[in-house]
Amino acid sequence: MYYIVGFAVGAYLCLFLVSCLLKKHRGPILGLASIVFLIVCELCFVNKTEWHKIRGAQMLVAMKVISIAFDTDFGALQCLPSPAEFTGYVLCVGTCVFGPWVPYRDYISIFNKPLWDTKWLWRIFTSVLLAFLFLTVSTCWVYWLIPDGAWRWWIAYRDALSFRSSHYFVSFLSEASALMSGFGHHEDEPWGLSVARPQFIEIPRSLVQVVVYWNVPMHSWLKNYVFRTTKPLGSFAAILSTYAVSSLLHGLNFQLAAVLLSLGAYTYVEYVLRQKLSVVFGACIQVRPCRRDCSHHSKEKCWTVVLGNVGLGLVVMFHLSYLGVMFDMSSKLQEEGYNYAHTLAKWSILSYASHWVALGTYIFYLLV
Structure with a gap:
């Protein structure tokens, strides 16, 4: 304290x-x-x-x-x-422990005609319920569905899913604590406060989408105060700066820094590749869904575009399994933080496959 x-x-x-x-x-x-x-x-x-x-x-x-x-x-x-x-x-008691980060103007607004109603209570109840649902998934259900003797990539997916579920637990708990303090009330969206959106992470369209919905308030903070201020240095430098600041804020943790910097490189490669493919094929396969009036002749509902987006989404799930594999529940490592030996050992078991795939993707982008 x-x-x-x-x-x-x-x-x-x-x-x-x-x-x-x-x-x-x-x-x-x-x-x-x-x-x-x-x-x-x-x-x-x-x-x-x-x-x-x-x-x-x-x-x-x-x-x-x-x-x-x-x-x-x-x-x-x-x-x-x-x-x-x-x-x-x-x-602030509602955000100082679990989060989320909220702008100062939102903090000031909770004192402006505070409102409590049944929607407020229902929103808190659903957030707490979802939090403890993901807690049981993280600590119980995934280990029952995928036991230790399974294929190594199933084990990797299980450990990554367990880590992601524990993150969802904290995220929904932070939603509830912030809502109890009066955050999230807007005129157009009563009690609309979202920290994480698991549906866009577990069934992803792109890594960019995963990064955005992993922690929506922190993404907003990084975009406004890091990415935009370093954008004059170039897109790649701005992306790396954003992930570097994020890793430094999380502490001196080799494992976390390695994951975040790898994720920064992955998202850049994915963005430039899908941007180029959307131009070459005139298809809606960019990292974000296109507007209805976009110039692409192959729209989102075209079966070839659907297959392309599904295939690229499966690649994202592969990367997430690889990057999240070292976030296991080893109590000693969890208490002190993960070191570089633990990270490299976990990735070496998977033959550094994700990094090789990312490198191959970048070479393919250069050849297109």
């Missing part, structure tokens, strides 16, 4: 001093300061087991602080929040 509260206090003092001295670049400065603080704490002051327990809460504090700094740079906030407003936002 002291590290989390100390981080919040130190971040506000740093933001106040930077605002007094400079009228711009507050976002990059606070972003660098937050990442340095997290790395120094992890390396020097907190043991691995204890840090692993508070890493998520620290990451949420960092995301909120950085978003306020960038919003003041962009002009979305006319002035810095007061210490009380800042503390209420950063340490």
Whole structure:
């Protein structure tokens, strides 16, 4: 608790001093300061087991602080929040433990004519119910359906599915905690708050779609405050910067960094390949569904386009099984975080197949 509260206090003092001295670049400065603080704490002051327990809460504090700094740079906030407003936002009871990240304007809006009704209660109930449903899938059902003696790729799919289900558990639990605090009420969509959408991940169209719906609020944060600010350096540099910042916010974890950076390279290769194929064949096979009035002559419902999208979706499922295989439930590794030996051992069992497929996909893109 002291590290989390100390981080919040130190971040506000740093933001106040930077605002007094400079009228711009507050976002990059606070972003660098937050990442340095997290790395120094992890390396020097907190043991691995204890840090692993508070890493998520620290990451949420960092995301909120950085978003306020960038919003003041962009002009979305006319002035810095007061210490009380800042503390209420950063340490909000509904979002400081499980998340999700919410913009400062959404935090302010929960005090504007707060509304509680039966839809609100039903939305909380369904989120909690889905959370514990995925908890049982993660800890029980997948191991019953796919036992240890199965084919190695079935084992890989099982371990990856177990990890994804545990993520859905936390995501729906964070939905419920945020809804209890009054987040998610909009005029056009009463109590519309979505953190993860499992249906778009388990039956994916593309890796880009998986990245977006894995954690919708964090995707929004990365897109607004990292991707768009680094886009002038080029698309590939912006994508790698986005995944690098995401991995640093999650901590010094080789396994997570390897997965995120691999995912960044995969999504770039997939995007450029499907973009080129959509032009060559005039088909709706881009990473995102096309608009109804797009210029492609082969639309989404054309059987060749359906087969193409299904085939590319199966490749995505293959990559997800490979990338998620090392997130097993080994208690010792889970408590301290996964090291590089564990990651390479898991991938070597699968002969680094996903990386070879990604390399072959990129070569194919160059030859098209």
